[in-house]
Amino acid sequence: MLSLCCILALLASFCPDTSGTTAGVKVKLTQKGLEYGQKIGIPILLKKLKAIDLPEMNGSVGVFLIGRVAYSLTGMKVLNVRLPQSAVGLVPGIGVSLIISDGYIDTGGNWRVKFLGFISDSGTFDLSVCGLTITTTITIKSDGTGRPMVRSANCEASLSHARIRLRGGASWLYNMFNGYINKKVRKELQRKICPLVSENIQKINSYMKTLNVLKKIDRYAEIEYGLTESPVVSVSSTELSLKGEFYNIGVHKKPAFAPTPFSLPPNERNMLYMGISAFTANSAGFVYKNAGALRLRITDKMIPRAFPYRLNTKTFEALIPQIAKQYPNMMMKLLVKAATAPTVTFAPNNVTLQANTTVTVYAIQPNTTLTTLFILNVDASLSAHVYVIRKNLAGKLSLNKFNIDLGTSYIGPFKVKPLASFLQIMLKIVIPHVNVILQRGFPLPNIANISLVKPRLVIMKVSLYPSYEQTWMHEVLNVLCIYEPLL
Structure with missing residues (x-):
């Protein structure tokens, strides 16, 4: 009776008393x-x-x-x-x-x-x-x-x-x-x-008891799915308002932003509809930034041999001459780190991630100590392809554009524009590392042995408080999960 149990459990799903909390995720069973x-x-x-x-x-x-x-x-x-x-x-x-x-x-x-x-x-x-x-x-x-x-x-x-x-x-x-x-x-x-x-x-x-009310994702984060209010049962569907918020493991610290109320579209042709707001995605960025997980050290070994640049001071001689003079024939290392939590925005058929990062450039001394050369501020805009894989929501990033400026220099002033091509190559190394994590995905609300069959995913805007006919809009990612009978 598991499949029937799953349907009924989704109806009842997640009932702690969290009244007054706005939902980050909504589920509608038709x-x-x-x-x-x-x-x-x-x-x-x-x-x-x-x-x-x-x-x-x-x-x-x-x-x-x-x-x-x-x-x-x-x-x-x-x-x-x-x-x-x-x-x-x-x-x-x-x-x-x-x-x-x-x-x-x-x-x-x-x-x-x-x-x-x-x-x-x-x-x-x-x-x-x-x-x-x-x-x-x-x-x-x-x-x-x-x-x-x-x-x-x-x-x-x-x-x-x-x-x-x-x-x-x-x-x-x-x-x-x-x-x-x-x-x-x-x-x-x-x-x-x-x-x-x-x-x-x-x-x-x-x-x-198998409902993933609190689900560990990795050593940094867990996600909470708990009802923020009682299920709303109508003659044609039941709508569940779930918390949908990421937390650091064992530390439930609230971000400075809050979810905006939204409602799912009135469409009821399919079995199940799920809406995930930008709040849920942004709470993930907040959590991983707090955990110090949004950083990557880049060494020369990580750069493909076919690339025209090597990560050493000789390469930088043509770009920043004083580096080769002050630190001749030394290998280099980069630390790419999020300066602020990344921000995700949803628009119809489009997901955009804005990342504000710093790139700290080091020279590796003969005794392996690191000397800081300069720090760049990099603002990058990326597009995300979002999809459902098994019971997870996953994604893949691609670079749209980026801007750089000099944050701090320990080698004197220099122009950052010549570094653009080099930095673009470095981002081609960073983004695949991020995609490996994103492609694992994070768990959607689920109970034992429920599977998504032929899920469709669309991104749309839905009205804020539509019952009051207001014109304000709230961006929301709608995951249309269709449970089709395997008969």
Whole structure:
């Protein structure tokens, strides 16, 4: 029942009390998504119904001219179950409704009777119970520890009529079983159905524990997905507002910026929609900058041999003559470091990253000590190709343009413009190192064994507070994740 559990868990997902916090990520599950869960879940429910354990039944009934007839029904088993009609729907403000109708259950077993103190008879029977109807509502709430919990509420089960077929025995037994015994078997089956349904819905809570409310990404960062408010259930979809914020491992320090409220577009053609705002991406930059992870040391060994420049003072002689004079025949090293946290902006069909960095240039002395030569300020604009890989959102950067100016010089004044070509080569070394990390991606909200099938990703602008018809716009990345039935 995992796939159905996953659908319901996404509905209930992430319920800690964080009211008042604006969402960085939003997820919308549509009616189509629920119906996919229904297709997967109903066969599992059939299997569970077939495993119903029917106890031995004993009793007696008065029969005209004979008196009391003692009976026993033993070895009863459910032979077959059919649930031809079922429907799931959203109950605004509550959760999910499940309605099953026109089902039937076939049972079989052994019967035995004894009357007049010494006469006994026995045989086998088949009992078909028709008109099975199950209705229940699946409510969603917090379990009090910050984890979501679902339960079955207002469950009702009914079986309209039954037909028994006896093998062995006398014909007069038929009427006795068809009346009193049929009713008793129907009642026993009916009594067991709702607890079985509730038990299996309750099992969904074990899958809730796999929700990546707080997911470690690497040694620097983790991401938190927790509901910032209760799920909003409408007649056609359920929208979840998730925190979607990166933190340093074990240190939940807030950045100076905050997410801007947004709503997902009204499109409901697909099963699942996910919107990731620029806040989530920028909180990642804030965290990695704080951790000191946005730095890279470049040595000559990292430069391909085919490149026209080598990382030594002789190469720089033509660009900055005083370097070769003051530090002749020395190798060099660069430290590229983020001066501020990078900023990501989203525009329709475009993701841009603005990086403000410093490049510190060192000469390596014969005794391996480093001497600082100068520090450059580099402002780079990069485009990002963003895509979904497995359960992660990944990306790849490419350079648009960059500007450089001299921050500090320890070798006297010089013009930085001649360094542009050299710096462009250095950025071609830095960017692939960054892309190796970005291509691993960061985890999207997920629970065990859910996979994205044919996900589509678009970048668009959506209205801020659209219900108030304001014209302000908020940039948001919408990941359209389509769960298509693999049938």
